[in-house]
Amino acid sequence: MGGKIRVATTSLAGCFGCHMSFLDIDERMIELAQLVEFDRSPFTDIEHCGPCDIGLIEGGVCNSENVHTLREFRKNCKTLVAVGACAINGGLPALRNFIPLEECLAEAYLDGIGVENPQIPSDVELPLLLDKVHPIHEIVKIDYFLPGCPPSADVFWKFLTDLIAGREPQLPYELVRYD
Amino acid sequence: MTKTIAIDGKTIPFEDGQTIMDAALAADVYIPHLCHHPEFTPHGSCKLCSVKVNGRICSACTFPAAEGQDIINNSDELNGDRKRITQMLFVEGNHFCPSCEKSGNCPLQAVAYYLNMLDNHFPFFFQTRQLDASHPDVLIDHNRCIFCTLCVRASQQQDGKDVFGIAGRGINKHLIVNAESGQLKDTDLDAADKAAHVCPTGAILIKRTGYQVPIGQRIYDHHQIDAVSLAASGSRPSAALPPFVAVVAEGGRHGR
Numbered sequence: 001m002g003g004k005i006r007v008a009t010t011s012l013a014g015c016f017g018c019h020m021s022f023l024d025i026d027e028r029m030i031e032l033a034q035l036v037e038f039d040r041s042p043f044t045d046i047e048h049c050g051p052c053d054i055g056l057i058e059g060g061v062c063n064s065e066n067v068h069t070l071r072e073f074r075k076n077c078k079t080l081v082a083v084g085a086c087a088i089n090g091g092l093p094a095l096r097n098f099i100p101l102e103e104c105l106a107e108a109y110l111d112g113i114g115v116e117n118p119q120i121p122s123d124v125e126l127p128l129l130l131d132k133v134h135p136i137h138e139i140v141k142i143d144y145f146l147p148g149c150p151p152s153a154d155v156f157w158k159f160l161t162d163l164i165a166g167r168e169p170q171l172p173y174e175l176v177r178y179d
Numbered sequence: 180m181t182k183t184i185a186i187d188g189k190t191i192p193f194e195d196g197q198t199i200m201d202a203a204l205a206a207d208v209y210i211p212h213l214c215h216h217p218e219f220t221p222h223g224s225c226k227l228c229s230v231k232v233n234g235r236i237c238s239a240c241t242f243p244a245a246e247g248q249d250i251i252n253n254s255d256e257l258n259g260d261r262k263r264i265t266q267m268l269f270v271e272g273n274h275f276c277p278s279c280e281k282s283g284n285c286p287l288q289a290v291a292y293y294l295n296m297l298d299n300h301f302p303f304f305f306q307t308r309q310l311d312a313s314h315p316d317v318l319i320d321h322n323r324c325i326f327c328t329l330c331v332r333a334s335q336q337q338d339g340k341d342v343f344g345i346a347g348r349g350i351n352k353h354l355i356v357n358a359e360s361g362q363l364k365d366t367d368l369d370a371a372d373k374a375a376h377v378c379p380t381g382a383i384l385i386k387r388t389g390y391q392v393p394i395g396q397r398i399y400d401h402h403q404i405d406a407v408s409l410a411a412s413g414s415r416p417s418a419a420l421p422p423f424v425a426v427v428a429e430g431g432r433h434g435r
Contacts, residue, residue, distance in 0.1 A: 085277055088298055089275070089299055091275065135299065147298075171295070178288055179277045
């Protein structure tokens with residue numbers, strides 16, 4: 001372990017685009033790997049979060065599993081970070097907030113073009129959908145926010161290097177984008 | 180002798196009849212604003228231009244400049260207030276920048292960038308609002324309207340029409356159009372009208388033009404709104420900015 005900074009990441013109601021953008025730090029990943037060790041993350045396949053220094057959350061909250069995951073991260077991560085537009089304002093998935101959930105399900109599973117054997121999925125293994133998609137700051141306290149769809153690799157790099165070096169993270173104008 | 184005010188310790192001349200905003204823009208001093216436009220009667224509604232005049236908070240766009248005013252503009256306290264106001268605008272409407280045609284050319288977004296707004300702080304309202312795509316050339320997306328009334332004023336004061344208005348109060352406030360059907364197609368709005376180009380958000384858009392300039396190459400992708408705003412108001416040479424900047428910066432100030 002050797003005193004490395006522990007980082008956990010997850011994607012809730014997101015598209016993994018933010019994770020892909022994180023990987024765009026390219027060869028800087030080698031430098032980062034000297035400093036950090038990944039806990040729960042799609043990069044490691046670790047299923048549950050242990051005590052961590054930094055938690056990066058992509059995506060908003062659209063179902064009960066998202067709520068549990070987010071709370072697990074909050075409980076275990078000293079610093080919790082909202083990564084990307086969806087975590088910050090619900091993003092694209094939140095566009096369903098203007099349509100009743102029942103209508104969304106009916107369109108996708110009952111009435112949609114090309115639907116065969118129409119039925120609304122109700123397996124007990126499936127997490128229940130929330131009536132609305134919420135940004136994560138509405139569920140738990142968030143310490144930092146990285147806007148962007150996705151935030152650029154440079155945003156990840158600037159933020160993490162600031163935080164790991166013990167500096168207050170600052171994003172200069174050219175790194176702040178909402179699109 | 181020239182009359183002067185002081186903004187953040189800088190002495191600035193003014194003429195009788197000028198507001199603090201007028202004097203500031205003429206002297207190359209940026210005060211954040213959204214509902215203000217130099218060509219139209221000030222409205223004083225967005226409150227982003229709040230400044231401290233001799234210790235008291237006022238809207239710079241409506242408050243007359245007067246001899247002896249000691250004004251604080253660019254302070255952490257005021258910029259913090261402005262950030263909170265901008266966050267309220269974002270959570271009250273439905274501003275999804277990644278899917279908005281205006282992104283990158285949007286003064287609302289650019290003010291938020293300027294204030295280093297990284298989050299929305301407040302819970303979202305997620306209000307259901309309507310689209311009006313009835314007009315052949317102009318689209319209204321009510322999700323993005325911030326009730327600045329620039330389209331209302333532009334239509335009345337420059338176009339000589341009366342296409343837009345604001346109805347309702349408080350949370351029920353909304354933009355209306357001057358037609359019995361309530362649809363934009365039944366008004367006399369023309370796509371060349373100033374009112375169709377003055378919106379500081381993506382609420383009023385010209386159809387089929389949204390992606391003529393790709394995302395990433397737009398004004399506020401490369402310029403801060405303070406520089407763009409001052410160039411558009413004429414106090415800075417716009418030569419420093421791309422030619423289309425001045426047009427879009429203040430919502431198509433120079434027409435199409």
